[in-house]
Amino acid sequence: MRLRIFGILFLxxxxxxxxxxxxxxxxxxQQVIYLVRHAEKRVDAxxxxxxxxxxxxxxxxxxxxxxxxxxxxxxHIYTSDYRRTRQTGEPLAKKLxxxxxxxxxxxxxxxxQQLQQLGGRILVVGHSNTTPQLVELLxxxxxxxxxxxxxxxxxxxxxxxxxxxxxxxxxxxxxxRRPQD
Numbered sequence: 001m002r003l004r005i006f007g008i009l010f011l012x013x014x015x016x017x018x019x020x021x022x023x024x025x026x027x028x029x030q031q032v033i034y035l036v037r038h039a040e041k042r043v044d045a046x047x048x049x050x051x052x053x054x055x056x057x058x059x060x061x062x063x064x065x066x067x068x069x070x071x072x073x074x075x076h077i078y079t080s081d082y083r084r085t086r087q088t089g090e091p092l093a094k095k096l097x098x099x100x101x102x103x104x105x106x107x108x109x110x111x112x113q114q115l116q117q118l119g120g121r122i123l124v125v126g127h128s129n130t131t132p133q134l135v136e137l138l139x140x141x142x143x144x145x146x147x148x149x150x151x152x153x154x155x156x157x158x159x160x161x162x163x164x165x166x167x168x169x170x171x172x173x174x175x176x177r178r179p180q181d
Contacts, residue, residue, distance in 0.1 A: 031160040032121045033138060034069060037131050038084040039173075040152050054087045061152060061173040066091035068155075068172050074098070075120035080105040085125040092123065105130045112137035116160075131156070139165035 039058035042049070054062065069092055077093050079085040081102045093100050103111045105126060112134060115122060126134060128151070132142030140158045157168040 031116075031119055031158075033115060033124060033156075033158040033160065034074075034122065035124045035126065035131050035135055035156040035158070036065065036088065036172075037128050037146055037152060037154060038082070038088045038125055039065075041084040051083050053083050057174075058084070058152070059087070062088045062091050064173040065155075066095050069123060070095050073121050074123050076101065076118060076122045077125070078103045078111075078115075078122065079125040080127065080130070082127075085127070089123065089125045108134050108137055135167065139163075140167035141169075143169060 038054070039061035040055045041058060042052040042055050044052075065088065074092065074096055075098075077089045077096075077098050077100045079089045079100050079102060081104075086100060089100050092098075103114075103124075108130060115124070115138060124131075124134065128146040128148045131154070132146060135142040135156050135158065138158055139160070140156065142156075146154060153171040153173050155170045155172045157170065159166040159168070
């Protein structure tokens with residue numbers, strides 16, 4: 001577990017340091033975008049809730065996200081207008097004194113264009129079906145589809161330097177899944 005946390009922190013710091021060293025370049029538009037799916041949501045058998053809250057495990061994952069991203073200089077936090085995404089971004093927003101800004105997950109191309117106009121470091125909290133799609137719209141590699149039933153720990157880090165995008169994929173928080181070889 002410590003090795004995993006060290007690896008995540010190393011990549012976050014390395015990505016931030018790389019972006020910081022590039023900021024002095026003339027005409028450079030540095031940007032680092034962190035994208036996650038919302039944390040674990042409550043699923044009650046026999047009850048269909050279109051806007052469920054997070055579970056205790058989800059709350060713990062959201063707290064861990066605030067810990068991991070809390071000291072890297074996040075400038076903006078965007079969430080879809082669902083309780084589970086807002087609750088995932090809330091601990092970081094409170095820690096940093098930022099307001100979360102809503103976006104429409106049904107209008108991803110327009111949102112991607114909006115994000116591309118911003119600079120700085122941005123967190124986007126989305127859904128299993130929208131997060132990889134948004135990564136791709138931003139020029140990154142969305143990878144394999146997110147497993148709707150069990151995958152809540154994917155953390156994309158997109159480092160944008162003008163038209164060049166580097167995609168890093170990390171895991172955060174505790175998961176029951178075994179790391180792949």
